[in-house]
Amino acid sequence: MTQEDGELDSLVRKRIRALRVAQGWSLEELAARAKVSQSTLSRIENGRRRLALDQLVTLARALDTSLDQLVETASDDIVSNPMIDGAHGQMRWPIKAEPGMTVIRQRMTEPPPDNPSRLRAHPGREWLVVLSGTAILLLGNRRLRIETNQAAEFPTMLPHAIGAEGGPCELLGIFDRDARRGHQRGESTEKRGEGTDKNGPRRSP
Secondary structure, eight states, X not given: OOHHHHHHHHHHHHHHHHHHHHHTOOHHHHHHHHTSXXXXXHHHHHTOSOOOHHHHHHHHHHTTSOHHHHSOOOOSOOOOOOEEEGGGTEXXXXXXXXXXOEEEEEEEOSXXXXXXXXXXXXXXXXXXXXXXXXXXXXXXXEEEEEETTOEEEXXXXXXXXXXXXSSOEEEEEEEOHHHHHHHHHHHHXXXXXXXXXXXXXXXXX
């Protein structure tokens, strides 16, 4: 067995135990779910029994995970730096495990638009949390106040816009691929038509 194989073997055993503990199950409870003896499970976790593929499949199913996730190795790229978008006051991070997902941190100082035509609708889903300050989310016909540490999740096919209330606010948002594309198209449209309209300067919500 190579050192790499030994490290993976140890990682899988630790992962099995950690997943069991996270579920609040005893050795006896997981053994019953996986239809193996308690002594067999104990030897698997403690490294005193060889890991067999059929047992790993059974354990993965009992732990409500997949074999791929059970034997997944740690990525070398653990830490990543943000991409800075100074024009919109944003920092962006792609989620490597979900290439279509993006995390965005944004500081807002302007209130949401008061012109309904400025609300956007596009395919996708968005989740956001207010890190500081207070945000106003316009969603369809609703006006929602989101305070520090509160979160919102909504389908972006509902016409929406967001802005600050009573001073700057800082948001952390997670966008799926469709939601991010919708915002990118909106930002491109504003750049092409930058200037003012009858409600004042155009700004990205």
